[in-house]
Amino acid sequence: MDVKVLDRRRMILVNGVLLALLALSVVGCALLGPVRLDLSQALQDMFSANADAEILFRARLPRILLGVAIGGGMAACGVVLQALLGNPLACPQMLGVSGGASLGGILGLILFPHWLLPIAGGLLGEISWVPLAAFLGALLSMMLVYRFSLFHGRLHPYHLLLSGVIFNSFIAAVIMFLNSIVDFYQAQGLLFWLMGSLSTRAYLTVAFIWAYIIFGFLWLWAKGLSLNLITLGEEAAMQLGVETVALQRQIFVASSLMIGAMVSVSGMIGFVGLMIPHVVRLIVGSDHRLLLPASFLAGGIFLCWADTLARILLAPAELPVGIITAFFGGPFFLFLLYREGRRKLAL
């Protein structure tokens, strides 16, 4: 009897199909939107002041590419966090990092020193002060949660989960407090942080985030085998050769840094990190060496389409993309779970 396991052929097949779907999604989403796009016009006159070209290349494409990176990054972090916390219901939001990043961003928004602008000139504006403040918030919260979960030099998944959740609740309270004291216009900015938005035209930002996330993802993918082992339990993993203490710390830091950067740029987009790993696991199994890249690609596809829907659904208004991910992600997952999950999912 032949033993069925993960082999090179399967890896290439699954990832190849997903990669193709991703490419199709990027193209498809670039052609869809609340306004009609004349593709021939856009491609003909690419470098002049051409409305169609601007719609395609300046308004749509950057945000689609950002969506792919963030969707992929969130899904990948969801996978590793579920492994780290030994809990299939873990998600990136649980670490507290996203809460800290949002709070940092909101404070950056509210306390933005308008008076500084004339003095520092264009420099402050260029650096984009708010995402930096958000990332700072992410770093601080990461250090705090880490400190609270450290016992005898080891990061206990249980404590990590608890600290993260409690930290998040606290942050949520602070954000709600700020919400009650800001004026109408700042409240709009606040909503961005809480529900997420991929709205961007800065290719530089997109490129930076891409580099950052690809690097992080590759690093995590390399740990795929260890992630498999750690889901068997801490002790079992140790007995199978994994330096669990170091691995837990590394995964926590790596995923926190990734999540912090993502939230700093696009606010809190939930559900992707929780749902995509599950859906992908139902299709390709739990071996992280395949689950990670497959989830990354699937997350990118998902968020790409979610953002397109966010642009189209209530046109001309743009919905926060986090609403779309929650709204469609939830029921879809329930449907999938009902159809196939019962015999496969160990819940």
Add this chain to the structure above:
Amino acid sequence: MNPAIETRDLSFAYKDRAVLLAVSLSVEKGEMVGILGPNGSGKTTFLRVLSAVLGAQGEIKLNGRKIATYGRRELSKLFAVVAQESHVNFPYTVAEIVLMGRASYHSPFALEGKKDLEVARASMELTDCLSLSDRYLHELSGGEKQRVMIARALAQEPEILLLDEPSAFLDLKHQVQVFELLRRLNRERGLTIVGALHDLNLAALFFSRLVMLREGKIYRDGSPKEVLTEKTIDEVYGIRVRVEPDPSGEKPQVFVCPSL
């Protein structure tokens, strides 16, 4: 020749409660040792300390080298552990679980190779779970799961096998099967086996050396005949029994004397 396992003054305490007290034990290569004792005597803790999951005071040497000098990957090729229970929250097939035993034998960046698949298959055959290879672990019965865990341990190609109450969830037939398998592995491959056991009778039948723990200390260490006496069992377990030799006359068997 260095003993396979050698501990000297091994002590371990959970917070204020001492679990192991100055345990000094030496296991030669190819020995098959059963660790006995009531709950709380320190059996499981002893195995966890041996497998470097817990850190303890005192000295542990494996094959003459201090345990701290080994890296984890090296350790996982030296000994394998079959725990009492396994809680796996994620859906893996039996084949995937057994193959995880091969993790230290191939590069972490590569997928499993032909040798890995062969060893895994052989291990599953040996433990009679090859027919389960495509099933999901969480669908299996306790006994089937146990056999899979033993297969995974064997896939590690260890020199030493540590088992924590390996017959805990097995029915009678499979209990005997597991112990017969262990004895075969011990005789044919020279595998050093240390098992924490609760079934005194099966321990007596299959293990040539028994170590009785009482409140974290070694109480008796010797052959089943020497260790399983009515007096010892009364002092360690606190119950009165009758000990009679088995049909072959070689091994003692314990008969419980309840007040009916």
Add this chain to the structure above:
Amino acid sequence: MTVHCFVGSLTLLCGLNVFAQAATPAPRRVVSLAPSVTETIFALGFGNRLVGVTTYCDYPAEARKLPKIGGFMSPSLEAIVAKRPDVVIGVSSATDPVKAREMERLGLKVTLISLGSLSDILNSIKSVARLLGSPDAGEKLVHKITQQFDEVKRRVAPAPRRSTLLAVGLQPLVAVGGKNFIDELITLAGGENIAGNAAQPWLNLPDEYVVAKAPQVIIEAGMGSERERSAKYWRDLKSIPAVKERRVYAYPSDKILRPGPRVGEGLEEIARLVHPECFAESKRESNKGRRSGCEGSRP
């Protein structure tokens, strides 16, 4: 016959209403729950009756010295009650109805005015005036504002309509939509709100929509908008006429954004941005009664 009945009963009701008003004494202690309400009360000449305003009430200058009873969305019930007002005036879209009911239960008289459309605003001014016992002041103020409207309408009439985007925030881009009094102001000012067909009064607009609608004028009226940031934000979308012809204005202004008595001035501000050529007059021209450039101005 029915028409006569209708008009007749209306007259009767109005008469009764006036009679009822005359019967109860006008409130002397008023609490305002919104900056626009505060401005209205001052504009009507009853600023001296205000005993409590929100922290956002900053116009006119005297309003800043008045005691504060909390924020715009979150007024403090205790502070309001402590002022022992005869009436509390809030805005129906902003004041929490639960809080309003609470206040009524505590024995306070609460009036909520609606400020959704321009006609709402004008009617509200009149009803506040009536509430405070001086309907004439209301009529006068509304008349003044209506005249301001007419003057602007007259000036921009000859010019062709210009598509306009009026935003109050950049990241995210929050624009004026339909069903918004500012949308009406834009129309009166000779502009055409590119998001005017939207159902929401305020909405996040994706950049592609702005490019597609190609507004000729972009106005950022939110507090905190400044020229540098505006210019930089729109710089790379050169196909937009407003960007190409440098008609992107950062113009933070409460007159535009507040649904209060200064809407007439707000309208003029918008009109000056949308049709600057209709307001650029030399003395000589104005003496001759001619407007320069407005008629032949390019779209």
